[in-house]
Amino acid sequence: MHIVISNAVNQPIYGQIYRQIKNSILSGELKAGDMLPSIRSLAKDLRISVITTKRAYDELEKDGYIDVVAAKGCYVAEKNLAWIRETHLKQLEDHLRNVRELAVSCGLTETEIIEMYRLLQKSE
C-alpha cells in the first residue's frame, strides 16, 4: 500500500490518508480482512500527527471501509465492496448525464467533450 502525504495539494492530511486507503480498497489492492497498520505506527512512519491519522481511520470506519477491533487492530471491512463500487458507478452515471445535458445546451459534440476530458487528465 502506498500513502503519500503532500503539502502542495490543498487538501487536509486526514483527507489524503482517507482517500488513498479508500482507493487501495476499491481497486482491490487491499482485500477484505487485510490488516491495516495501526494508527500509531502509520502516524509515526509517516511522521504525522496521531490524532490526524485517527481521524482518517474514524472516517473510514464510519463509511464502512474498515473495521476497528479494539485491542486487535484495523481490518479492511468484509462489507460488500461490490456494493460500494456499484454506488460509485451509479454516481458516475448521474454526473455523465449532467455532462450530456450541459454539452447539448452548449452545442458541444461528443469528440469535443472527450477532448475536454483528456485535457483535464493531462493537467492533473
Add this chain to the structure above:
Amino acid sequence: MDAIEIKDLTKHFKGFTLDHISFALPRGCIMGLVGENGAGKSTTLNLIMNAISRDGGSIKVLGVDNESREFNAAKEKIGIVLDEAYFPEVLTPKNVNNIMKYTYQNWQESEFFSLIDRFRLPQNKSFRDFSRGMKMKLAIAVALAHQPELLILDEATSGLDPMVRDEILDLFNDFTRDENHSVLLSSHIVSDLEKICDYIVFLHQGKLMFCEEKDRLLEEYALWKLTKEQFEDIPKEAIRGVKRNPFGVEVLVKKDAVADVFPAEHLSLEDLILFLAKGA
C-alpha cells in the same frame, strides 16, 4: 488519562504574570509549547516540575498532584532536558553512566550505551570537550535511559544544526510509538514543532492564546494575498492578522467566518503564529 493536566495555573512575578493557563497533554501525544521570549514557557515547565511553586490553580502530572508527596515517586518516570546541559566538566559518558546507575532506580545501562552509539558520542571523552550538539545529545540520552513515560524538554533543539535537530526529532517520534509515552517540548523553532507535534500550545505575554490540534489549526485558517480593494471587502470579524506592504495586503482569515473566494497561500505554523501574535 492525561499525562499532564493544568487548570487555571497562575504565577505572579514582578512585571510578569502567568495568567490562568489551562491545557492538557493526552497520553501518547507530543505537545509543543511556543511563544516569544518571556511568554511564560519556561515558567510553565518549571511549575510543572514544581521547581517553583504556583500561586493558584492545579497541576497533575502522570495522574498525581505535583505538590503532593507521591510526586517524588512520579519523578522517576519523567525525563527532563533543559536548554543547557550541565555535567561536571571532567566526566565522560562512561562516568555519567556510573553516577546515574545510583541515581535512578530504573536506569538501563544498555539503553544508555545504545543511545550513545546511535548519537555517535565518544564514550571516553570528557564533557568539557563536547560541542553544544554533543552535550545536548548526552542530556537526552540520560533523560531517556531511565525509562521515562513523560519527556519534558525546554528549548532542547535550539542552537543545534538542522541535521542534529532532525535526528533528535526522530528520536522523540520513535519514543511516542509507545502509547503510554508523552512529550512536552518548548521551542522557538516553530518548524521543528510543526514536524512532530500533535498539539500546539501558544503562550503570549503570560496568556494562553490557544491549545489546539496542529493539523486542525492549519485547516481552520487561510492566508490570502490581496490588493487593498479586495481587502476592504473582507468582513472584519473574519480577519485574524494583517501584514501590509505598499502594493498589497497579506491577511490571515478564519475560514468558517468567510467564503473562500481567494486562492489560499501555503500556510506554515510559523506564519500562523506570527500573524496571531501581531494581531493579539
